[in-house]
Structures are given as C-alpha cells and as structure tokens.
Amino acid sequence: MGETRDNVYPNCNAIVRVIQVGGLSKTQLLEKLQQHSIRINELGERLLADKSFTTSEHSYELRAVELTVSELGFANGATLQQIYAAAHKLGLQLCPLELGPHLRIMYVDQPEGFIGKPSHTMRAPYGSITIASESIYEDEDFPKGFYLRKIDGELWLRGYVADDEHVWEHDDRFVFLSN
Helix, strand or coil: CCECCCCCCCCCCCEEEEEEECCCCHHHHHHHHHHCCCEECHHHHHHHHCCCCCCCCCCEEEEEEEEECHHHCECCCEEHHHHHHHHHHCCCECECCCHHHHHHHHCCCCCCCCCCCCCCCCCCCCCCEEECECCCCCCCCCCCEEEEEEECCEEEEEEECCCCCCEECCCCEEEEEEC
C-alpha cells in the first residue's frame, strides 16, 4: 500500500462543510430523518437503536472535511486503521457518531454515484461517503459506522460492516473533523 505525498490534505480538493450537530434527542433525530424522507438500511437502524448511540443535548457546530483515501496519502488504498492513523497525523479527528444523521439531513444534494458504473461487492459503493468514527463495539458483525448514499433519487443513511483487513479503495470518500 504505497503512500504518495502529491495532492495530500491539506493540499488537495477536500470539501469542507460546517455542520450543526446535537440539540435533538434520539427520538427527535429519528423523526427528523423520517420528515426528510431519508431511508435507513438495517445496519443503520441497528446502530441508531443501540444504547451506545447517543445524541448531544446541546447544539454545536463541527467543521467536517470530506476527502478520498488517496488524499490521505494512499494511492493504492488502505485499511481503516491506516486511514485513521494518517488522518490523525494530518491533524484530522474522528467524528462523533451522531454527525452521520445530521450530515445526511443537511446534505440533500448528494449526486448519484453509481450511474454508469458497474455494480460491485465488498467495497464502498460508488458515490458513498463514509463518516470516520470510532466503532462502538469490536464485534465485526456490528456496524462500524454510517455512510451516506443517494440511490435512484432517494437519500440513504446506511450502516456498514468491515473487518480490520478490508482495504478501502483510493477513491473511497471519508469525512473527518478539522479545526
């Protein structure tokens, strides 16, 4: 898994968003997702329903940075552990788990990512954006976190599972926090 220094954060085309997070109970957050017609897969529902998924009582702003695995220095892809370590060295931090639903509600103009692309398995779907967050449990069958996707015009908040050996592709997109 070769590293490259060309076009690495912050010298790349990262997308920066300021996101309002918190201020809603878990029930209110779920209602807001429903009001915005956001679909949730079974893994996402499992993550949201878990007692360890908590929401902040107070509203606050976060500066989120969206970039590719390549923009973290991995032209040939990397494991989640490598991705998170590289992001940390670049001054980026993991997101609170509740950022996923809030970003999904805010980011309504996400483009369709798979149009004209072949379907594939065992990798992040085309056009998806994975929220970089700490896993709640070490169990490989429990969702690691959320990713955002738009499928046939419908916005999705989806949970995902991946083991520690999974190599994310160079063009897979992640969201981290920045100061």
